[in-house]
Amino acid sequence: MSETHHLKIQSDPKHLADGRRFIEQHAKAAGFDDLTVSQIVLAVDEAVTNIMRYSYEMKPGCDIEFTVTRSKDHLIVALRDYGKPCDPATIRPRPLHEIRPGGLGTHFIRTVMDEVKYNCKEPGTELIMVKKRTAPKTA
Numbered sequence: 001m002s003e004t005h006h007l008k009i010q011s012d013p014k015h016l017a018d019g020r021r022f023i024e025q026h027a028k029a030a031g032f033d034d035l036t037v038s039q040i041v042l043a044v045d046e047a048v049t050n051i052m053r054y055s056y057e058m059k060p061g062c063d064i065e066f067t068v069t070r071s072k073d074h075l076i077v078a079l080r081d082y083g084k085p086c087d088p089a090t091i092r093p094r095p096l097h098e099i100r101p102g103g104l105g106t107h108f109i110r111t112v113m114d115e116v117k118y119n120c121k122e123p124g125t126e127l128i129m130v131k132k133r134t135a136p137k138t139a
Contacts (some may be wrong), residue, residue: 002071011052011062011081013071019048022066030070031133035124040131043112044077046105047127055083055125074114082124 007022011016027037048064056062063076110116115130124132 002069003067004067005043006068006119007066009048009064009066010060011056011058011064011083011105012050012060013049016045018046019064019066023068024067024068027075030075030105031072032073036131037082039112040075040077042084043109043129044079046109047079047129048119049128050105051079051125055081055086059083071112072133074130077129079127079129080121080124084123085123086118087127 005022005026009018020041023041023084024037027040044066051064052058063082065078067076067078067080069076069078109129112131113129114123114132115128117128119126119128
């Protein structure tokens with residue numbers, strides 16, 4: 001059986017903490033260990049920051065909707081915006097060998113999450129990220 005929960009924040013960096021707390025709460029409730037919870041929270045935070053920067057071009061007051069679905073097997077985080085739609089073919093991190101700040105958010109998201117999918121909507125984009133739970137190891 002799965003549970004679904006929703007949160008809506010505005011596209012202003014001061015609301016990022018609300019999103020982080022929401023994701024942390026549900027990742028913990030889904031049974032992930034502390035390290036994995038922290039990684040999930042950071043991946044989602046990177047995605048929300050990218051929405052603010054690229055979809056809304058730092059315009060405050062625009063909606064970002066979080067939908068979290070948890071089950072015994074996985075956690076699904078969907079982020080929906082209503083800004084400039086993305087072209088999934090152009091979303092890629094900068095090369096890792098380039099030593100400079102920024103540009104690694106999408107790399108981190110894809111490293112942490114098991115599945116990442118961008119659905120172009122009119123207007124905006126829906127980003128779906130899945131983190132699977134692995135069975136605990138037995139002795």
